[in-house]
Amino acid sequence: MIPRKSIVTKLWIYMTVLTVVALLISGLVLSNIFEDFYFNMRKNEMINEGQQLISLILGGINPSELLDISKFINAYSVIIDRQGLIQASSNVLKFEGVAIGPKELREVLNGNIVVSKSFVSQFDANMLTVALPIRTEGNVIGGVILFSPMSSIESTIWQIRYLVLSVAGASVLVLTALSLVLSKTISKPLIQMKKVAEEIARGEFGTKVKVKSQDEVGTLANAINYMSEALNKNINMLDQEKRQLQNILLSMTDGVITFDAENRVIMANPQAVEMIPDLKQNGELKVPKIIEPIVKKAMKCSEFISEELEIDGKVVAVKMTPLLSDDGVLQGVLAVLQDITRERKQEDLRKEFLSDVSHELRTPLTYLQGYTEALIDGIVKDSDEHDRYLNIILEETLRLRRLVDELLELSHMEAGHLNIQKDYVSIKELVEQVCKKFLPICEEKNINLKIEIENIPPILIDEDKIEQVMINLIDNAIRYSPSGQDVLIKAGADETGVTISVRDSGSGIPDSELPFIWERFYKVDKSRARKDSGTGLGLAIAKRIIELHNGKIWAKNCAEGGTEFSFFIPWDT
Secondary structure (H helix, E strand, C coil), X not given: CCCCCCHHHHHHHHHHHHXXXXXXXHHHHHHHHHHHHHHHXXXXXXXXXXXXXXXXXXXXXXHHHHHHHHHHCCCEEEEECCCCCEEXXXXXXXXXXXXXXXXXXXXXXXXXXXXXXXXXXXXXXXXXXXXXXXXXXXXEEEEEEEEEEHHHHHHHHHHHHHHHHHHHHHHHHHHHHHHHHHHHHHHHHHHHHHHHXXXXXXXXXXXXXXXXXXXXXXXXXXXXXHHHHHHHHHHHHHHHHHHHHHHHHHHCCCEEEEEECCCCEEEECHHHHHHCHHHEECCEECCCCCCHHHHHHHHHHCCCEEEEEEECCEEEEEEEEEEECCCCCEEEEEEEEEECHHHHHHHHHHHHHHHHHHHHHHHHHHHHHHHHHHHHCCCCCCHHHHHHHHHHHHHHHHHHHHHHHHHHXXXXXXXXXXXXXXXXXXXXXXXXXXXXXXXXXXXXHCCEEEEEECCCCCEEECHHHHHHHHHHHHHHHHHHCCCCCEEEEEEEECCCEEEEEEECCCCCCCHHHHHXXXXXXXXXXXXXXXXXXXXXXXXXXXXXXXXXXXXXEEEEECCCCCXXXXXXXXXXX
């Protein structure tokens, strides 16, 4: 892996490279400028020297005296005639033949100054050559040629180049250090913005970029601060909406499951997991096999689907709604699960209730119709038989009225229209009062009523309604207890409330039927004679009365035989 360079290093490298390149170019340019300057200066010196020499020659100096004059000129000198032949030269070197080429010679004889840099065999070196024409009366009669070694010029130029390069090198070192400091200064706010950006990425929005400059860096810093505030605000809003959604999902009684387009579970509330235990496997949400076909069907047809499933003894209504984007592309499926077990059971109970009510009403009405028609038709001739028919009609009428009254009472209770009048009542007096009403029946059936009552303070209850509960329980106990047996009535209290129980000496109730005895029209012994059977509403009414007192009622079979009915009423009802 290639190591990442920091912005400080990058800036330093870039600035250093730019500085070195700029100084190198500047050094080369300056070196060339100095070279040209020195070359031109030397050229002009030689031209001035050549003109001075021409002035001396035209002033009448003998060319042979050139040897004496040359020592005052910083160059080798040669004098040529009109034909280019050498007339005289400096004492350093003796020239033979021509001193310059034919092209340069023609230029000089035409009156032009010729400057050239070339190799001169007589000197065996590169020389700077300056040739000047000698004019008299407007005519060129010859020329003066000066030679200066290029080695001295190049030496000076190299010294200049060395000086320039030395200055450039020193400048590079200084500017490199300055570029490092400058890069740190420039990159400092950028590094700070990087750290703030990293903190924002981690969800920490409190840190701000502290940049006060008004340039592009300051503008970028302000933009980052604004972005941080906007992100913090948006994330807080999203978190709030998420919490609201979670609270809504948690408070719902229905189960909610969301699937993506690839048939994977995205989200499910606890209610959904409770309804479908297979939804969560090994801590992960998986598509349950029982609803997988419905999910695939909803995704395939992209339509609302509603089906009912039986899951672990529960009836669950599954409603699938496809989730579509604005352009109609399927994004997933939303499933809503409703536990309709209670509704289905209530529906069944309602049907059973209507059937039971119809049956309970049909029987006495049949008796009333039959015996009334017999009396009207004059079938009954005997007065005793006539009175028996009338007694039967009266009993069935009373039974029918009692049934209607209990139905109305139960209906008022379930609708919340029952008026409860509470007052402080002595439980002992109430029990004794109820038991006195059953003494004639107990004597007739040879049933012994036993009462065991503790010293209980008065409790706030509706005396009439609690008396109705006790009458129902004691009546059932006497009815189902064999002759010569006991019916035990007990009452006790603790710090929470009062408990009253009634125990018979009958054969008991099958354990499988105990949960259903509180339902309307439910009768344990379906074959019992009508005269010994009630309406089947007494226990349902008793249960509702106790619930209106914030209490509870239950029944259990005793080990020694018989069934014990108990109810509890708290002190604070």
